[in-house]
Amino acid sequence: MFRPEPGAGVVTLTAGLVVLAAILWFVGWHYAYAKRRGLQIELAPVVQTQRERWISTLQSIRAEDLRELHQLLSRTMREILGERAGRDLSTWTVADLRASGKFTSVCGLLESWEQPAFGPVSQADAEESVRRAVEEVSSW
Structure with a gap:
């Protein structure tokens, strides 16, 4: 036993x-x-044709209301960042983008679009939002 x-x-x-x-x-x-x-993340250098295409895309964004416009701007900017980084960034939060250390200037822009995109009432200016996005892409 x-x-x-x-x-x-x-x-x-x-x-x-x-x-x-x-x-x-x-x-x-x-x-x-x-x-x-x-x-x-390693960012690829920006070619002039890419910059022009991205700016054209941003300028062509139209929406029924401010909420939809800011959601489209945010999604488009993340797609542009993803193309530049060579990976899908569509699900990355602003905190994730900031933690990468590569997109600090874009983070402020994305944060400024969160209130108009998700807040109950928005005082945002659609043309100003698009202009700031174009300025950001132009600075690359």
């Missing part, structure tokens, strides 16, 4: 906790590493 040594349960429990802690540490490290790596 099998009879475990006294204290074998404590050893087994301790070993299990050590293995669990190691697994949790690895998962946490991997998540943090992947997050940091995911925010690292």
Whole structure:
């Protein structure tokens, strides 16, 4: 008949906790590493034809109301940033873009569009919003 040594349960429990802690540490490290790596972006140089195409796209945006206009501007600007970065940035928040360190000037612009896009009442100027987007792209 099998009879475990006294204290074998404590050893087994301790070993299990050590293995669990190691697994949790690895998962946490991997998540943090992947997050940091995911925010690292290399921007491609902007070619004049790209800049002109982007400006034309921004200037052609029309919408029924301010909310729709600012949502379109935000989506279009993220598409432009994604093209420039060579990866999909459509789901990145302003905080993610800011954390990458590459889009700090655009972050202010995107934040200024959040209130008109999602607020109950907007006092934003549509022409001013488009002009600021064009100025931003022109500065690249």
